[in-house]
Amino acid sequence: MKRIQFVLIAVIAAALLLSACASGSQTSQEGYLGTIKERGKLIIGTSADYPPYESVDEAGNFVGFDLDLIREVGKRMGVEVEIKDMAFDALIAAVQEKKVDVVIAAMQSSPERDEKVDFSTPYHYQKDAFLTAADSPIVLNKAMDAAGHSIGVQTGTIQESWTVENLVPAGTKEDQVFRYERVDQGALDVKAGRVDILFINADPAAELAKELGIKVALVTDETVIGGQSIALPNGETALKAEIDRILAELEKEGFIQKLQEQWAIP
């Protein structure tokens, strides 16, 4: 799956090269925000396999904390909201290529992502969790205690890059890092004893651990760099300002707090 990201970057680079000469200039002051308002519809990209943030319910509707939040943002912008689901790895490219207007997918900003897209102010801060098998002898008092053990992470996540940047220099071998498309795949490998530790976001951790009979060994904010933000196209200041304004409003009104309670998010 790492290969997919590499490929995507190559494809986008080619695309940018192609369009460098053909790029039109935005005339209106509002830029892309104007385009969205004119269209009357905000197109959202997400990866709907990450409850409680985003998932698909039994009736086939997109539901979750992120999606409730972005629907409210759309309402306050005075536009409809359309949700497009795709692979998490493809989301940044989708914003760059204007396949979607913004992305909300429990995504945190990072230096690499910042080069390609802009991020709103964070709307939620979360912690990270380390999970081990129920009978595992491994004791984790701080994040760096995970060094030297085999570790599973979700592809394209902040936890993945943190692992590569911090644990690999400290004794975890590169081939001891296992990358999964989804967290439940990693959890199953931890349960089966193929991987020592699973390193993921704290929110789905408790439910995952309970469902599969593994344990949460450590919940920490040592590894957290930023909060979850909405990703939007580079350089669209009017759009960013509008979204930031609405997020601040929602925070002040306690709307976000209420949503967190509704979706049982700490």
Place this chain on the structure above:
Amino acid sequence: MEFLQNLLLLFRYLIAGTWVTLGVTAIALSTGFGVGILLATFRVYGGAMLRTIAALYSLVIRAVPVIVVIFILYFVIARFVDLSPFLSGSLALGIASGAYQSEVFRGAILSVPPGQMLAARAIGMSRVKAIRYIILPQALRLSIPPWSNEAAIVLKDSSLVYVIGVAEILRRAEYVSARTLQPFIAFGAAALIYFSLTFLTNRALDWLEQRYRVLM
């Protein structure tokens, strides 16, 4: 009882995605069929120019992972031509399958005895006519067994279109797996559907093969 009910719901949910899978597969296979026949004919009977083009296509496309073709079509080409994710995914698979199918058909055309072409020319048929009425009908029959292989591969590769947001069987199974945290049930059900589809396709092609057998 509740378990059975959930299972029923699960299958009903996945079967809605089955139509998407079938649509993607049908478009991909028929696009690939057209491209494949054309390229194979070029390879065998074309002039130097056509032969080179066909060989290059087959070389390049077979060297590139299908997922890259999907990304290129959706993120690069679709900025000039308006293509939905469904269509760009299906066509990308068709473009890729065309390269593989061209090799299938090339092999089949080459195994039609060369005397057939000479005989057709001798009774005054043009080359194009001879290819259309004498060579291809025989070659197509010969190509059914390897083609059924390609059909099964494309059917399963159709799950790749999920990366650009087409919710077919596998993506739907992922939704369920994420929601219920029971991946074995969700993916097991998906596997069962894929198995049935592959089984039925192969049986249908077996029947076709028997029906149009050539005795040479």
